[in-house]
Amino acid sequence: xxxxxxxxxxxxxxxxxxxxxxxxxxxxxxxxxxxxxxxxxxxxxxxxxxxxxxxxxxxxxxxxxxxxxxxxxxxxxxxxxxxxxxxxxxxxxxxxxxxxxxxxxxxxxxxxxxxxxxxxxxxxxxxxxxxxxxxxxxxxxxxxxxxxxxxxxxxxxxxxxxxxxxxxxxxxxx
Amino acid sequence: xxxxxxxxxxxxxxxxxxxxxxxxxxxxxxxxxxxxxxxxxxxxxxxxxxxxxxxxxxxxxxxxxxxxxxxxxxxxxxxxxxxxxxxxxxxxxxxxxxxxxxxxxxxxxxxxxxxxxxxxxxxxxxxxxxxxxxxxxxxxxxxxxxxxxxxxxxxxxxxxxxxxxxxxxxxxxxxxxxxxxxxxxxxxxxxxxxxxxxxxxxxxxxxxxxxxxxxxxxxxxxxxxxxxxxxxxxxxxxxxxxxxxxxxxxxxxxxxxxxxxxxxxxxxxxxxxxxxxxxxxxxxxxxxxxxxxxxxxxxxxxxxxxxxxxxxxxxxxxxxxxxxxxxxxxxxxxxxxxxxxxxxxxxxxxxxxxxxxxxxxxxxxxxxxxxxxxxxxxxxxxxxxxxxxxxxxxxxxxxxxxxxxxxxxxxxxxxxxxxxxxxxxxxxxxxxxxxxxxxxxxx
Numbered sequence: 001x002x003x004x005x006x007x008x009x010x011x012x013x014x015x016x017x018x019x020x021x022x023x024x025x026x027x028x029x030x031x032x033x034x035x036x037x038x039x040x041x042x043x044x045x046x047x048x049x050x051x052x053x054x055x056x057x058x059x060x061x062x063x064x065x066x067x068x069x070x071x072x073x074x075x076x077x078x079x080x081x082x083x084x085x086x087x088x089x090x091x092x093x094x095x096x097x098x099x100x101x102x103x104x105x106x107x108x109x110x111x112x113x114x115x116x117x118x119x120x121x122x123x124x125x126x127x128x129x130x131x132x133x134x135x136x137x138x139x140x141x142x143x144x145x146x147x148x149x150x151x152x153x154x155x156x157x158x159x160x161x162x163x164x165x166x167x168x169x170x171x172x173x174x
Numbered sequence: 175x176x177x178x179x180x181x182x183x184x185x186x187x188x189x190x191x192x193x194x195x196x197x198x199x200x201x202x203x204x205x206x207x208x209x210x211x212x213x214x215x216x217x218x219x220x221x222x223x224x225x226x227x228x229x230x231x232x233x234x235x236x237x238x239x240x241x242x243x244x245x246x247x248x249x250x251x252x253x254x255x256x257x258x259x260x261x262x263x264x265x266x267x268x269x270x271x272x273x274x275x276x277x278x279x280x281x282x283x284x285x286x287x288x289x290x291x292x293x294x295x296x297x298x299x300x301x302x303x304x305x306x307x308x309x310x311x312x313x314x315x316x317x318x319x320x321x322x323x324x325x326x327x328x329x330x331x332x333x334x335x336x337x338x339x340x341x342x343x344x345x346x347x348x349x350x351x352x353x354x355x356x357x358x359x360x361x362x363x364x365x366x367x368x369x370x371x372x373x374x375x376x377x378x379x380x381x382x383x384x385x386x387x388x389x390x391x392x393x394x395x396x397x398x399x400x401x402x403x404x405x406x407x408x409x410x411x412x413x414x415x416x417x418x419x420x421x422x423x424x425x426x427x428x429x430x431x432x433x434x435x436x437x438x439x440x441x442x443x444x445x446x447x448x449x450x451x452x453x454x455x456x457x458x459x460x461x462x463x464x465x466x467x468x469x470x471x472x473x474x475x476x477x478x479x480x481x482x483x484x485x486x487x488x489x490x491x492x493x494x495x496x497x498x499x500x501x502x503x504x505x506x507x508x509x510x511x512x513x514x515x516x517x518x519x520x521x522x523x524x525x526x527x528x529x530x531x532x533x534x535x536x537x538x539x540x541x542x543x544x545x546x547x548x549x550x551x552x553x554x555x556x557x558x559x560x561x562x563x564x565x566x567x568x569x570x571x572x573x574x575x576x577x578x579x580x581x582x583x584x585x586x587x588x589x590x591x592x593x594x595x596x597x598x599x600x601x602x603x604x605x606x607x608x609x610x611x612x613x614x615x616x617x
Contacts, residue, residue, distance in 0.1 A: 071495075073450070099405075106578075109519040109533050109562050110386060110609070111432040111445065112489065112496055114407060115452035115473040118429060122450025141406050142429060142447070146384050151358040153559070153580035 044096060044168045055096065055168040058089050066124060068162040070107075073119035075127060083124060086166050087131030094171065097137040100124045101165045105158035106145045117142030117164075124164040137171070189298055189313030203281060203303040203310060205249050205339045214251035215280050215338070217244060218304075220262045221255065222285035222297070232295060232320065233287035236327040239371075240283060240299075243331035243345040246371065247572075248597030250338075253279050265298060274304045281310075283334055295320050299330045301337055310337045324373055325616070332615070344567040345370060348613040349574065350388040350397050353377065354586055354606035363608075365399060367414065370567075370612065372602035378417055387563070387609045388412075391435050394613040398422065398433040398442060409433045409444055423462050432475045437483045443467070445475040454488055467505035478522045478530075479503070480547070487511070487521040487530055487547075498532060500547070511549030520563050523547070525614075526570035529593065533562040533575075542575045544593055555595040559584075563608070568615040574601060576608040 047054030049061065058064060064086070066079035075083065090098065102121030104113035121140035129135050150157035205215055219241040224233040244250040260273035265286035274282050285299035300313040314333060316326045325346055332343025347370045356362040362381035365388055368374055378397070379385055386407070388399040397412045401419075409430045412419035422433065422442060433444035443456045446464070452473045455464040468474040472492035479486055487500050490508070496517040499508035512518040516536025523530055527547070534541040534554060540561040545552040560578040567573070571593055578586045586608035588601035601610070 106560065108535070109476070109489075109496075111475045112473060112491075112519050114429070114431050115445065115447065115475050118447040118452060119450045119473070126450075139406075140450075143384075143402075146361065146386070148359050151582040151584075153582075153584060 044170050053093065058086070058166075058168055062086055062089055064167065065163050065165045067159060068120055068164070070105075070158075070162070071116065073116070073123045075123055080127065083127045084131060087128045087133050090128065090133045090137065091131075094137075097139075097169045097171045098128075098133075099167045099169055100128075100138060100140045101147075101167060102140065102142040103147060103149070103161055103163050103165070104145045105161040106148065106153065107158065108145065110144060113144035114142045115144075117144050120162075120164045124166065128166075187315040187317075189300070189315055202306065203338055214245075214249055216251050216253050216278055217281040217283060217334075218253045218258060218274055218277070218279035219244075219255075219283045220258055220260075222287050222299070223262065223265050225265075225286050225288035225296075229287045229289040229295070232289060232323050233285075236287055236297060236323055236330070237285065239324055239327035240285070240331045240334070242371070243328060244283075244334060246599070247335065248592060249335075250281075253277055265300075269302055271302075271304055271307045274302075279304050281334070281338060283330075285330065289320060293320050294318065295323055295326060297326050297330065299333070301334050324369060328369070341571060342569045342615065344569045344572060344612075344615060346616045347568055348394070348616070349565075349588075349601075349610050350378070350390060350613070351588060351603070351610040352385060352388070352608045353603070354608055355381070358582060358584060365397070365412070366607075367397075368603070375604060378412060378414070379419070387432065387611075389434050389611050390613045392437055392439045392614060394616065396435075396439075397611075398435065398444075400431040400433070407431045409442070411442075423457055423464070432477065434478050436479050437481055443477040443479065443486060445477070454486070465505075467501070468508075476520045480523045481525050481527045487523055489519045489521060496535075498530070498549070511545065511547070512552075513549065514552055522564055522566060524566050524570040525568060529570070531564035531566060531573050533564065542573060542591065544573075553595065555591050555593070556589070556598060561589075563610070565610050565612045567612055574610045574612055576610065578608070 044055045046056035049056035062085040063082045066082050100121040102117030104116045125138050125140050148161045150160040219237055222233040222237045224230040241252045245252045257277050260270045262284055282302040282304050288296045296317050298315045301310045303310050316329050318326050328346035331345045335343040348367055349370055350367045352363045353366040354361055354363055363385050364381040365378040365385050367376055383401050383403040386400040388397045400407050401410045407429045409422040410419045411422050429447040431445050433442050441456055441458050445452050446455050451471055452475055453468045454474045454477045455466050457464045470492055472490050474490045477486050477488040484503055485500050489496050490499050496519045497510055498512040498518045498521045499510050501508035516534050518532050518534050520533045521530050529544045530547055531544050534543050539557050541554040542556045542561050542564050543554040558577055559580040562576050564573045564575045572590055574590045576586050577589045585606040588607045588610050590601055591598045
């Protein structure tokens with residue numbers, strides 16, 4: 001019973017070649033540079049924070065960030081005040097658009113946190129629209145737990161990471 | 175920088191049996207996996223015989239990989255070669271069972287390796303039940319290019335595992351995952367693929383955009399994943415052989431994520447975000463017409479098909495917290511299946527159909543667990559600061575997942591655990607790694 005019948009087991013299906021093209025998307029996109037700008041979006045140059053017409057003023061003086069409670073996307077009164085200031089600035093500066101980034105803390109699964117970040121970004125977007133900002137000037141993106149602002153693993157950091165950030169972009173490009 | 179693909183061909187043949195001493199003395203050698211093995215089965219794997227001098231290195235390495243595969247399951251324990259009494263010098267010589275019995279080896283794996291002048295390896299092996307004093311199954315012979323020596327070794331180990339456990343093996347398989355580097359607030363992520371044991375890593379994307387949660391097609395030739403390349407999370411499909419990827423479909427304006435193939439590979443189910451709300455859709459490949467499967471103001475995500483393709487398990491927070499639900503493949507009223515304390519996410523149906531693996535969050539800890547498809551018999555297999563994202567070995571007996579450590583210096587690593595909760599192990603990777611997805615058993 002000398003059976004050496006050959007059976008073909010495999011034909012080249014899973015040979016893999018490596019791909020390396022580090023310059024394809026410039027300086028990292030998707031907030032990789034820490035500036036918070038989404039890849040493919042022209043983040044506006046910030047300008048002088050003392051100039052009320054500058055995005056830097058928007059970011060620092062009005063405040064580009066609002067925070068959320070655990071697993072929530074409800075805007076607190078404090079957040080609504082910040083967002084009212086954001087809306088007013090945007091209404092006065094129609095040359096700018098914005099991408100609203102939603103974020104979650106690390107205490108959650110990856111997919112759920114993307115969906116949760118989307119809820120938060122959308123809550124901000126709807127508030128700004130209600131304050132008169134044109135929907136055409138706003139986009140949302142969720143980073144889930146991929147881009148924490150603070151990196152410790154306790155509530156002091158988690159509270160900073162549960163946020164939505166309004167990133168001012170150059171108008172007409174979104 | 176693409177590389178020329180090698181066509182590889184592993185061939186298998188059955189060997190003539192060794193002259194067989196007669197009677198069995200005990201019951202057949204068998205491990206029943208479901209019971210959870212407490213005392214691993216001792217086996218001996220004397221160095222495979224090199225049939226020619228150029229095969230010596232391969233013979234040694236292949237023996238090591240076979241032994242490592244078996245011992246790595248936690249079901250087997252290798253008796254070191256230094257303890258062996260018998261010396262195997264000829265693959266076809268009769269087995270001196272008494273010598274193996276004396277060191278309490280219950281299973282014996284012998285092999286030989288020849289390297290042809292054409293660069294092809296020919297690897298033979300036999301498995302013996304020492305206490306019964308007879309071979310377990312026919313001897314087998316594998317042929318393949320010498321650069322595939324690891325795969326040949328995994329195939330030998332799969333045969334041994336399969337004969338002793340009665341289950342199909344999982345060693346000749348690959349894992350696609352996210353390779354991580356950089357600080358926690360600016361993590362760089364790129365897709366990579368490796369053998370199930372961490373060997374032979376190759377990168378599939380660069381790290382210029384965040385990539386998440388790759389998933390194999392049922393034939394192992396393609397990978398779905400989520401990329402932030404456009405600035406927004408969008409599903410892409412990558413062909414592994416050519417290392418080229420394209421967007422799954424043109425669904426402009428929405429975030430799409432959490433994709434998974436249907437068992438026949440013809441459909442993709444995934445999450446779509448619109449106006450802050452996330453629901454589950456299905457898209458037949460080749461069409462641009464997504465079909466909406468859920469329609470609720472809550473978050474519906476992380477869908478996974480049952481292996482027969484008839485049902486979909488997913489997570490939803492419609493009850494107020496993340497829980498697991500099962501619905502018919504075309505959508506329709508879902509049935510909640512998770513009822514324990516805490517939150518449940520990332521459900522994945524076992525390839526055997528019997529169990530659903532999930533991530534559970536409770537009292538500040540994360541767990542990987544399994545439950546039956548109706549939600550009964552929940553068992554937690556792990557516990558840590560952050561365990562998530564289970565993926566099944568092709569035989570449905572082992573789960574791999576991401577474990578992330580706490581703090582500013584925290585990083586992710588891949589771990590595996592068997593379905594009895596035993597044999598928790600770190601999967602060796604060069605750097606930090608997350609989001610593993612296990613391939614089917616390779617052909």
